[in-house]
Amino acid sequence: MTGSVLVSCRDAGRTYGSGPAAVVAVHDTNCHVHAHDRIAVMGSSGSGKSTLLHLMAGLERPTSGEVVWPWCADTTDAAGPGPGARARAKGIGVIFQSPSLIPTLDIAENTGLPLVLAGENAGRAHARALAALERVGVADLAAKLPDDISGGQAQRVAAARVLAARPRLVLADEPTGRLDRTTGGHVVDVLLAAVDEIGAALVVATHDPAVAERLRTRWTMRDGRLLLGPDAGAP
Numbered sequence: 001m002t003g004s005v006l007v008s009c010r011d012a013g014r015t016y017g018s019g020p021a022a023v024v025a026v027h028d029t030n031c032h033v034h035a036h037d038r039i040a041v042m043g044s045s046g047s048g049k050s051t052l053l054h055l056m057a058g059l060e061r062p063t064s065g066e067v068v069w070p071w072c073a074d075t076t077d078a079a080g081p082g083p084g085a086r087a088r089a090k091g092i093g094v095i096f097q098s099p100s101l102i103p104t105l106d107i108a109e110n111t112g113l114p115l116v117l118a119g120e121n122a123g124r125a126h127a128r129a130l131a132a133l134e135r136v137g138v139a140d141l142a143a144k145l146p147d148d149i150s151g152g153q154a155q156r157v158a159a160a161r162v163l164a165a166r167p168r169l170v171l172a173d174e175p176t177g178r179l180d181r182t183t184g185g186h187v188v189d190v191l192l193a194a195v196d197e198i199g200a201a202l203v204v205a206t207h208d209p210a211v212a213e214r215l216r217t218r219w220t221m222r223d224g225r226l227l228l229g230p231d232a233g234a235p
C-alpha cells in the first residue's frame, strides 16, 4: 500500500443468473487498489479472477455491495454514460488475454484508436501511439497489419494501446495466457517497465506463478472468494 485509493470493492459481489441456476462468481468482497500497487490475482480457472477485474474496471456492475473509484466525479456510477463512467474510462486501461486488434488498421492506428474515439485529434493520437509502441519495444511494427505480427508482439501492442492513454490503473486479465513462457516473460517485463514510467498501478489476473512472482503483492481467488495477502487490507 503506497498511495491513494484507486478502486475499492466494498462487500462487492457478482452473481450470474438467478434461482437454482445462479452462479456466484464473486462472493461479497472487500479489497482496495492503491496508486503504484503491483498486484497479482491468482486462482484456478473459474475462481472469479476475471469477474473481479471486470468489477474493478466498471465493465460489470456488482449485484451486491459497491465498487468505488474515489477520483471519479460520480464515484459509484458503474455503468452508463455519466461523468463518472467517462472519467473512469480514461483512467483505467484493461488488457485482455486476446489482444483483439482490428485487422484492417495498421499497428499505429490500432494503438491510437482509443485516443481518437475519446476525441483526440488524429495527429496527436498517432504521435502518442508511436511513443507508446516505442515504450513497449515494438515501434518498428507501426506500419504493419495485425496479421503480420506474432502473438507476443500483438500482446505488446495491446499493452501500448492501453498505455498510450496514460491510465492511473492498468487491469490485465491473463495477458500472457496465450504466450509461451519466454514470450510471456517479456510481455510482463515491458508491462512493468511501462507502468513504472507512467506511474500507474497494475493488477494482473494470472494462473502462472512465474508471472505472479514478478508482482509485489499476491492475492488468491478460491471459489469466488478473495483471500487477501497481509498487505492488501485497509484503504
Ligand SMILES: Nc1ncnc2c1ncn2[C@@H]1O[C@H](COP(=O)(O)OP(=O)(O)OP(=O)(O)O)[C@@H](O)[C@H]1O
Pocket (backbone or CB within 6 Å): 016, 017, 023, 024, 025, 043, 044, 045, 046, 047, 048, 049, 050, 051, 052, 221
Ligand atoms: N457471463 C457469465 N454468465 C454466467 N456465468 C459466468 C459468466 N461469467 C463468468 N461466469 C462464471 O463465474 C465463475 C467465475 O468466472 P471467471 O471467468 O470470473 O473466473 P476466472 O478465475 O477468471 O476463470 P479463468 O481463469 O478460466 O478465466 C465461473 O463459474 C464462470 O463460469
